[in-house]
Amino acid sequence: MDDLRYPLGRFERPSSLDPALRALFTAQVAETPAALRRAVVTLTDAQLDTPYRPDGWTVRQVVHHVPDSHLNAYVRFRLGLTEHHPTVKPYDEARWAELPDARTAPVEPSLLLLEAVHDRLVRLLRAMAPEDFARTVSHPDNGTMTLDHLLALYAWHGRHHVAQIQSLRKRLLW
DSSP: OOHHOOOTOOOOOOOOOOHHHHHHHHHHHHHHHHHHHHHTTOOOOOTTBSSEEESSSSSHHHHHOOOHHHHHHHHHHHHHHSSSSSSSOOOHHHHHHHHHHHHHSSSHHHHHHHHHHHHHHHHHHHOOGGGGGGGGEEEETTTEEEHHHHHHHHHHHHHHHHHHHHHHHHHHHH
């Protein structure tokens, strides 16, 4: 089951990033909206309503989850850059995924939302000075996180959810 839930493996927090890794992770963040769109563009409503694993979210819920999460990422970066060690608010992603819009809404608005959020986020990431990535936020569940940690996390997160959908497509020969 872990292979279906974590097709890329679980996230591993790096101790620090060098400029080359920051550039790689920023490129991965930039690619996420197009990769997610490619993963779902040809799917029917029935396919979108298929869980990517037993007892897991449907593809539709996964698509809606990514911009929900990355909107939070955008806010966390901005707080981290403008406040001294701010506490960022966690959210109950499982409950968000059960809300009616996440269960039934067309995916196109979420794909567009992700494109817009990532446009702003990537512009921000590319404008950050190396020392900005050492700034910290306090996450009630994850403790102190540097902006380097957040960059690595959200680069992995987008690829992680795209891989879940791609894995399902491969298993079901879609």
